[in-house]
Amino acid sequence: MKTPLLLLLTLLISSQLLAQGEANNWYFGRNAGITFNTNPPSALNNGELNTTEGCSSISDTGGNLLFYTDGRTIWDKNHNIMPNADYFGGTGLHGDPSSTQSGLIVPHPTIPDIYYVFTVDEPHHQNANAYPNQGPADDNGNPIANYQEGSQYTIPEEDDGFNNGFNYSIVDMSLRNGLGDVLEDERNNHLVTYDENNTEQIKYQCSEKITAVAGSDCNSIWVITHFIDKFYAFLINENGVDPNPIVSQTTPIIGLGSYRRNAIGYLKASPSGEKLIMANAQTFNSTSANGNIHLYDFDNTTGEVSNSIQLLANISPYGVEFSPDSNKAFASASTPGSSAVIYQWNIEPGINPNNSLYVQETNSQQAAALQLGPNGKIYMPLFNGTLLTAINNPNEYGVDMDYSNFTNAGAISLQGNITTFGLPPFIQSIFTSRVDIISGENPEENNFNIETEISICDGESYVLGAEYETSATYQWFENGEEIEGETTPFLEINLPENEEAPYSTAYTLDIFPETGECKLSGIANVIFGENPIINDTSLVQCVTDFETETANFNLTNARAGLIEATNLSVQDFEFQFFETLEDLENEISIENETNYQNLNNPQSIIAEVTNSETRCKNTATIQLVVDDIEGTEEVDLFACDDNLDGFQSFNLELTSNETSFTPTYFYRSINDALQDENRISNPESFNNTEAYQQTIYFRTEQDFGCGILGVLNLRFNNLPFQFEDQEVFYCLEDSPETISISPSVPENRINNYQYFWPFNNEETFSTEVNEAGTYEVLVTEIATGCSSVQNIVVNNSNLASFQVDLNDGSETSNSLEIIVDQPNSLGNYEFAIEDPAGAYQESPVFEDLPPGFYDVFARDKNGCGIAKRTVGLVGVMQFFTPNNDGINDSWNVVGLPANKNAQVRVFDRFGKLLVSFKAQNYKGWDGTYNGKLMPNNDYWYLVELDDGRTLKGNFTLKR
Template identity: 45%
Template sequence: MNWKFLFLLLFTPFFSNAQGEANNWYFGQNAGITFNTSPPSVLTDGQLNTNEGCSSISDVNGNLLFYTDGRTVWNRNHQIMSNADYFGGNGLLGDPSSTSSGLIVPHPTNSDLYFIFTVDEPHHENAAAYPQQGPATSNGEYSDLQPGNGVPQDDDGFNNGLNYSVVDMSLNNGLGNILSTEKNIHLVTYDPNDSEEIKYQCSEKITAVKGSDCTSIWVLTHFINKFYAFKIDNTGVNTTPVISEVGPTIPISAYRRAAIGYMKVSPNGKKLIIAHNTKTYNQEGTSDVENGGVYLNNFDDNTGIVSNNIPLVENVNAYGVEFSMETKKAYATVTQGNNAKLYQWNLESNNIPNSITEITSISGFNQLNNATALQLGPDGKIYHSSIGNPKLNVINNPELDGNQVNYVTSVVDGAIPLNNREAAFGLPPFIQSIFSSRINIINDTEEIVTKLSVCGSEDVDLDYENIPGASYTWKKNDVVLSNTTSSLTVQAPSLGNSPIIETYSLSVDLNDGSCPLIGNAEITFNPFPTAEDATLTQCAVQSSPNSSIFNLTNANQSITDGDFSDGSLKVTYFPSQNEAEQNINNIQNPTNYSNISNPEQLVAKIENIETGCISYSELTISVSESSLQPLTLTSCATNDDSFAIFDLTEAEIILQQTNANFTLTFYLTQNNALTETEALTNVTNFENSSPSEQTIYARVENSGLCEGIIPVNLKVLPAVPIGKDQAITYCLENLPAPIQLSSGIPEEEKNNYTYLWQPSEKTTESIQTSEITTHTVTVTNIENGCSTIRTIKIIPSSKADFSVVNDNFQTNNTVQIIVSNESKGDYEFSIDNQFSNYQDTPIFENIASGTHTIYVKDKNGCGITTKKIVILGIRKFFTPNNDGFNDYWNIIGKESQDISSIKISIYNRFGKLLSSFNGNSRGWDGTYNGKELPSDDYWYLIERKGEKNIKGNFTLKR
């Protein structure tokens, strides 16, 4: 059984004008909002970072096309268009520091073409350098900007005035690019014969509105005291403007500060409002002189003429201006007394200037330091930029009087949050007439819906009210349909696995001279998600053959025919179809569901997360009783703490003797086995976590179907009580006497085990050997077969055979002991003390002359080797008084060795030879020619063959 359920009209509210071009805004420090939701939601993908000027454009259905700061253009993928990269050297001629650096206008008849009108910032330091590149400062920096700013970061050094470029959306695979042949085309908005006007060329103001013929567009800018209106029709831009000279005059000497401020034409094309920041160049302190103003004019959308200037407020710094959608009210932001204010005027009043009202926020007007941009939105609300804040203020009901407008400056009250992106001075301007003449052809609500998502192959009805005398023109994908009535039935296309998008539009011509009403609908026909009936079989819980625990999500892939893994579907389970359709009583824990009956029917609700389309299918769950019996695996303990390593695949081998198709998956708990969660992965090397015995669970499957959940009892066999590994020293002097090696098994248990020694291959509990090597004994429990290996390493050692190298005739003698390579022990060394003061190093320093005994001891206990040495030295004095002590002067240590080869000569202080003898002689008795010499210092010369002679002195004492 299989069900599918249709949301006939799945509405996502897209509040838009009939054309949708103003649905996406990018502005400030990477800030953005989209009107493709209600209320508008934040956009965080923008690459634009601007203080003021910006512009963006979307298609008729509100899909972003591109946006710009007047210098660089980004496509809908937020990539820079290759022919509009300012820092790449081929940008446009606007300036992000211009109030309205850019304005995007669609071509009236060619849907691929768009005009980008750019307005530069007319900088006085560029004008001072004209016709050369500015700024006209000695350090190449702009004096009114932060130090380090200059060309090209902040300005290209020229006052470029008004220019336009053409974007062709058919280029770059539909992402668009600037046409090289129609780029930065200059439009004259000044007197080219005036030497001062040509230096500045234009103010920072630009606006656009549809012409009275409903197909052409007027683009307007302002300079000094003139309005310049350029007409765009099916032939493109008419470069000859309609010029209207209207006051007040903004002196060119006050530029650039006087060039600042917005200008807007009303959506109905009949009024024009303009803000002049100031009329004075020099600032008062850090602020502009408050002598600017806001002015209202008439506009003729047939001829392009501006007339009838009316001052609304003067002696202020004026910046942002806007009309309500129905042109009932006008608004402006100004700075007055160094406080920012928001003003409203009633355009239906007999005395419009006197209708001025200061608008305050419902939470108290946010006193800002600067006036900022106002911009009408597609939803009919007016949005107010808030410098340095991550939000946009909102005038919710701009057609109402005074503070009935519900002006909010707090996000809590309804201001639009920007997700930590900050607004600045500017907001993107649009063709003002796109905010009027909009109708809803999808439903009869006041809110304009232009996008519709439906599920399945159901027809969709589009309609508008039947107005007597009106003409109706329907288009599908820009192709005119034969239907001329006020309604249209859209037949659903044949759907595969992918959605199909169709666009429809209705033009209602009232035949009264007004522009047609336009309605748009972008319909997305979405396929239902795949929904297949499925069966989920689970093994029974041992204590209850008809109940078990199910992981229902294991059926997701089968129910969606494998589509679930791509993340676009959501599957929810319900007890019944009725509950699924009402979306009540869904199964809260589908991964751990206990069945109520056996079998049991459940309903799966499959929802496409992106489209909202829903299908239903039936899931049958059943419990199969198992005849499998528990298994027991044993393993020998790895040590004496009752833990062992188990190869769980032995259980699978046992069961496969019954059925070769059985496969086993192991889990710590029965519940995990039932829900197939947290399966064990180390199945061939599993160590029990409970001492001596532990039960785990095996899920047995037969060709993918669960056959049963069985306990697997893991029992640890006791460890063999063998002795620890050992190292034994064997003194080589004892060869060939044997030593005895033992397994370490207690005497009373020896008969319970078998033994195998290596390398001797003896099978007794202990052996005698003189084989110096590593011996192992494998001890096996006769009853359970558990074996343990004991290793006994015989380490050879011996007494040391060594030689000694020492100094002679030194004040501080060194003795070095050299052990022969044949000695196998580990030795320590001592001098003149057999029982203590041993050291590991074989070198002794600062040893006195004379006879010494060297002791070398084997640390392994194989004995001590001794050796006497003599260090020859010099006596420092002697006393020849025949008392038997020190009666002769000679070499110390001569008694222990033959040093007859040494010749010794004695001299007095004058160098006279007194005696000469060899090393073995008795020595000098302190006489010369039989006469005793007096107490004094005497000198010796010791001559050794092949060695350096030794000289020194000693003392004769009497």
């Protein structure tokens, strides 16, 4: 019987609900991540998430990342923060990275671009202490600066200060050109998971647990959380989230005492949707391990939880999980003083799980999350390590489940990124709704070794599909768009006529069993390519002893020759090598590719070359030849010692200019050259590793033989000079006349060099300038070609402009100071008086000078000449003896020229003016007043000089 049209349309609308690629990319821990788009899964190093515990991620049906979250910030597929989900930007969600399951991403059952992000906050007791205010607070409700974990645990870094409970936000992937964002009015929609009339419950609101599983109608999803002794199951269907949960009260009671520790632990639904398992790290306030693990029945039609079975008690559990077939249950727990353990129970119908406990030791110091992967394996983080350990066969019981912490046996290396406690949870039903449309496996077998990638090469076609054993309806899609009329189990595909290889697309098959079971989906990510055009090539090993005709070959050295015709690089291909066609057919490749010993001489082996992008491949032959060398040739290659340390970059390929042979490969040792090992990978820019001189070897293969073995000596030429900057001065008084500048080359070696002045493009030894500046000259030794650069700095200078500060009035010990005008005087000056030839001194001060006239000189040290001024120093007699003996008979000012009009006045000690005269009166004062002799005493003078200065003081009259 065929599916009614209305039902078929409903099924097609909801076709994205449980497709197979959503769980293919995980981000967790300290920027760690893995992808299941490769086989085996491989590390992702591009994540921005840094979380202690909670995290969630989601991909599209083809396994392409959409977004991921730590419960309060969402990153898009380009690893940028969504604007409306930025915790530190003020638009964060109400989860917490320190909550066990801070977030869970669930697609809308009927609207393809809509996703729900459910979050559970960490219910911190120091936030509860502050309720309804913002925490943290102490037990008495008093605000405190930081949380008890340490001084660095503050708001908002650690927490926003509130216990926000259980919430959901809606992401619309059609926003921001397909990058998605949280809808403005749909962020942090609160869901009640507590007794609103209980004043204690409202302070905490939820535990740290959340899981999701498909409803029995296949078009709805149950999102389930837990608090104290109740499960809250919220239904999502075509109408969205029903805010009225199905509440199931059951054991155990997880008391609020010692919350937040009691809230810790994972909750998981079985892929079948029929069971729940829950870990409670603690159940009440205690210093010893008192947590437990419980198993429940879940009705995915009604949302009811029942039949609580305690699997273990008095332990500290954390992660829980189910096997893909839902018949085994798992939990991780920490054991004080020893490594964490993994518990396994057989929960098949009719078996008492308490009689089937198996304990698996691990090498992790802490229990962590357990998460089922798309490949059917269960993974657990190695806490604070760089590894996800693996349960390879979780459907098997006991030791057969095959736990491994080795990367060659199922574990996954994170390439240096660090794990913590958490792994991203998913809708558990994702893992049982997949079919393999590439291999065509029976879709009812739930085989987890599902292929999702296929390459189709050189115009070939391929038939995708899988047929359900019982009656079913089928629909094919390409890149999410329905392919009209394709409603059969199989689809033949080939490269579209209007496309060129390489071309990528994705085909999806949805299968709707008419039995009413949930839809199955299969996806094939297809790339149409062309088989690479590769060449036969050869490898020649050279020996000095030709008796054995065997040598060790590095087969990877043939890679460049094989792909020479592709115009791509070696990194674009993968290479395998086989001794025979039979080995190629049986996929028995040569293991020791870098040290393979030939079996005969010559020997042909087969290389299979695969394009890394298209996965298209081709084969070619490599001829292995052992030969002896025909001779050696030694050449030198010189470089200038630019770094002045004997190390330089050499272009080894220039060796061909020094010999009639063309070098092929270069080596650091003669043995490497003979064995063709450790080729120098960058011959065009090889940095020598031995100072000043190093020997390199090269091969010159000819006609598949060894040809000539070359010895290449790397040598150094010294630079012409180690020039220091030269300083030259230009006298502004001479402007616009020029001066000649030239490099510091000895006169007897000028002709050994070539010269170039970049500022005027002259190639002369000297050049003319008349402006200040830095002039660069390149000096190149003709014999070696090595060059040095000298900077010639031309600074302006000029004659000094100066004033003279006089300190006179003494009869014998006067002084003067030369004050150079700044900034009008640019030079560096020295000073002299009386004689322009010197002696010159650095100090501008001259002391102990008798009165008189002085020529003052300032000479520019930079060669711009001597500036001159003439000054007169005035002196005053300190005493006189008017006794007519012809010696000091009168008192006067000395050191003034005859034409000076200085006014001189003399006073007695009472200030009475005794005489006034012009200094040009050489007679001076004779010691009388109105014809009377003045007595022996001190008298005072005031001299007003022509330059405006005044001299005051006293002198003595002695008779």
